[in-house]
Amino acid sequence: MSPKNVFIKTYGCQMNVYDTQRMLKSLSSHYQMTEDIEAADVVLFNTCSVREKAEHKIMSALGELKPLKKKKPYLVVGVGGCVATQNADKLLKKVPHLDLVFGVDQIEDLPQLIHNAKNGQRKSETSFKQEYSFYAVNSLVENVPKLVSSFVSVIQGCEKPCTFCIVPTTRGFEKSRSHQEVIQEARSLVGAGSCEIVLLGQNVNAYRTKEATFEELVASLDFVPRLRYITSHPNDVSDEMIRIHRDQKNLCEHIHMPIQAGSNRTLKRMVRLYSREEYMDKIKKIREEVSTIAITTDIIVGFPGETDQDFEETLSAIEEAQFDHVFAFKYSPRPGTPSKEKFSDDVPENLKNERLQRVFDVSEKMHLAQNQSYVGKKVEVLVEGPSKNNPKKLTGRTRNNKIVNFIGKNLPDGFKIKNNAKSFVNVVIHDVTPHSLNGCY
Numbered sequence: 001m002s003p004k005n006v007f008i009k010t011y012g013c014q015m016n017v018y019d020t021q022r023m024l025k026s027l028s029s030h031y032q033m034t035e036d037i038e039a040a041d042v043v044l045f046n047t048c049s050v051r052e053k054a055e056h057k058i059m060s061a062l063g064e065l066k067p068l069k070k071k072k073p074y075l076v077v078g079v080g081g082c083v084a085t086q087n088a089d090k091l092l093k094k095v096p097h098l099d100l101v102f103g104v105d106q107i108e109d110l111p112q113l114i115h116n117a118k119n120g121q122r123k124s125e126t127s128f129k130q131e132y133s134f135y136a137v138n139s140l141v142e143n144v145p146k147l148v149s150s151f152v153s154v155i156q157g158c159e160k161p162c163t164f165c166i167v168p169t170t171r172g173f174e175k176s177r178s179h180q181e182v183i184q185e186a187r188s189l190v191g192a193g194s195c196e197i198v199l200l201g202q203n204v205n206a207y208r209t210k211e212a213t214f215e216e217l218v219a220s221l222d223f224v225p226r227l228r229y230i231t232s233h234p235n236d237v238s239d240e241m242i243r244i245h246r247d248q249k250n251l252c253e254h255i256h257m258p259i260q261a262g263s264n265r266t267l268k269r270m271v272r273l274y275s276r277e278e279y280m281d282k283i284k285k286i287r288e289e290v291s292t293i294a295i296t297t298d299i300i301v302g303f304p305g306e307t308d309q310d311f312e313e314t315l316s317a318i319e320e321a322q323f324d325h326v327f328a329f330k331y332s333p334r335p336g337t338p339s340k341e342k343f344s345d346d347v348p349e350n351l352k353n354e355r356l357q358r359v360f361d362v363s364e365k366m367h368l369a370q371n372q373s374y375v376g377k378k379v380e381v382l383v384e385g386p387s388k389n390n391p392k393k394l395t396g397r398t399r400n401n402k403i404v405n406f407i408g409k410n411l412p413d414g415f416k417i418k419n420n421a422k423s424f425v426n427v428v429i430h431d432v433t434p435h436s437l438n439g440c441y
């Protein structure tokens with residue numbers, strides 16, 4: 001019997017990208033991936049509800065699917081991920097052509113759930129299981145391109161109390177993956193050609209099993225050509241981790257450590273568990289040990305109760321910290337979060353927009369100035385493939401996560417990203433933008 005086609009659309013963060021790979025693995029004996037939604041027998045939306053905008057996108061994508069479902073009544077339509085966990089039965093009621101709603105812990109059960117849906121059982125199943133079952137995803141899934149850089153999920157869930165965040169509700173308590181499994185998957189990915197492994201977790205530094213702490217896990221992955229991890233709650237970045245950054249050669253000089261706000265009043269309402277001063281002390285310590293490290297961050301503007309003074313403090317924190325990249329978002333109250341229950345969303349939309357723009361302006365200026373210091377320098381780039389905007393150029397990243405677009409003047413004929421030796425190149429930077437470096441190999 002020829003395999004059926006599954007179309008999966010992924011929204012949101014790297015964890016969702018990873019979960020899509022888990023879905024493909026779970027379905028791999030009966031389904032092959034298609035990029036043509038019209039050719040699909042099963043359409044799955046792997047959703048994100050961290051921002052309101054993402055949730056709206058999913059509802060409109062589901063709406064657009066109505067004519068296809070009418071044309072192909074046997075089509076199974078499913079929604080997984082955060083929106084699914086949050087809305088479960090409500091979604092089934094709201095969208096009559098939706099067959100299936102599943103949570104992150106039901107991904108391994110997908111073949112059975114799809115089979116049930118085909119037999120007319122419209123159902124939502126989003127409960128959390130005690131044990132999280134991780135797969136050696138990337139190395140085993142057929143039809144998924146073997147990547148130069150691969151994600152390895154090491155911890156699911158989060159137990160921090162950040163009031164704006166839906167993750168503890170949608171992903172549940174922290175479940176760390178066994179040390180041996182992580183090592184095995186990393187070894188098989190490196191064996192298959194991956195030059196970079198990115199350890200994933202909502203709060204990855206909270207990883208802990210009977211066999212290893214996060215620091216010990218990182219230390220045991222010294223065979224990976226380039227190693228990264230994301231995302232870090234500042235309180236969980238230990239002194240030992242900072243020393244490992246200094247001493248372990250394959251660990252890249254980059255840390256993504258969201259500050260979220262620069263005002264202590266706002267940080268308290270967010271229940272981030274650190275003050276601005278403590279955050280600044282942490283990055284000072286990190287830079288004292290690893291002077292070349294890039295520190296990137298997330299900022300939320302317009303959190304409930306944010307005054308002009310609070311916002312000015314956020315702007316001054318961005319300037320004080322001299323972040324290498326700032327990802328900024330407008331606050332939107334997410335159902336089921338403590339901030340939605342406790343506070344009113346009292347910063348007007350136009351003021352949020354204005355504040356967001358000011359964060360962008362300050363950050364871009366800062367990033368441009370930082371990137372200008374690279375002009376004339378040679379940087380090691382891990383080549384990821386042709387540049388999205390100009391296929392005549394190649395693109396890749398430096399160890400400290402700067403995007404580099406470059407012309408491969410001296411690249412050997414038939415250059416392919418096949419092995420480590422050919423995938424790392426030294427590029428001379430000749431000009432820059434706030435978001436990338438341009439150079440020549």
Ligand code: SF4
Pocket residue numbers: 158159160161162165166167168202203233
């Ligand atoms: S640490 Fe990150 S994932 Fe965890 S609750 Fe806070 S914002 Fe959410």
